Amino acid sequence: GDSVTQMEGPVTLSEEAFLTINCTYTATGYPSLFWYVQYPGEGLQLLLKATKADDKGSNKGFEATYRKETTSFHLEKGSVQVSDSAVYFCALGGHSGYSTLTFGKGTMLLVSP
Amino acid sequence: AAGVIQSPRHLIKEKRETATLKCYPIPRHDTVYWYQQGPGQDPQFLISFYEKMQSDKGSIPDRFSAQQFSDYHSELNMSSLELGDSALYFCASSYPRITSGRAHEQFFGPGTRLTVL
Numbered sequence: 309g310d311s312v313t314q315m316e317g318p319v320t321l322s323e324e325a326f327l328t329i330n331c332t333y334t335a336t337g338y339p340s341l342f343w344y345v346q347y348p349g350e351g352l353q354l355l356l357k358a359t360k361a362d363d364k365g366s367n368k369g370f371e372a373t374y375r376k377e378t379t380s381f382h383l384e385k386g387s388v389q390v391s392d393s394a395v396y397f398c399a400l401g402g403h404s405g406y407s408t409l410t411f412g413k414g415t416m417l418l419v420s421p
Numbered sequence: 422a423a424g425v426i427q428s429p430r431h432l433i434k435e436k437r438e439t440a441t442l443k444c445y446p447i448p449r450h451d452t453v454y455w456y457q458q459g460p461g462q463d464p465q466f467l468i469s470f471y472e473k474m475q476s477d478k479g480s481i482p483d484r485f486s487a488q489q490f491s492d493y494h495s496e497l498n499m500s501s502l503e504l505g506d507s508a509l510y511f512c513a514s515s516y517p518r519i520t521s522g523r524a525h526e527q528f529f530g531p532g533t534r535l536t537v538l
Contacts, residue, residue, distance in 0.1 A: 352511065
């Protein structure tokens, strides 16, 4: 079945450092890929998405590129802020678009001043 | 912009009691999804509804049931509660399926935190 593997956290960075959170997936067909962010005590917010190979999703300085050849969707940000501290979930959805989401285990990011 | 509304936000129950969680999707969204997130875990899909009909079923226990009503709101009914049911329960909704390019985006509510004592 479909699955998502994320790097384990927590990832601890200083403000303005470069961020990479690795995400790889296993799926049949051509899934859509997502990054969701969960701030403490809150729900899940869609951060960015990509629906086909080589698409780059971007939002709030974060970006991720759908790499079919490596089945990856790594999240990057050039300069993190303290306010970026949260748990980040990589997720995949089915090709039809109406399917459920399969999430990775989540990666906690802690950014210190 | 309107978001997904869930109620209650917090719920405390005893073992073997029942609980009902409610979800109000974003207006004009026609699909509702329920997810369960245990402490420190990733969200796990429970069940979904499209146009008031069940469309997908995940790891939902037989003790749980859900439905979507004519106004598109959904309720998750949980009976014979167990300690292991303590979790955050998220509802999500998505654009109508005729909406090109965005039907796959799921918008999550703030969740209901259920504690079973």
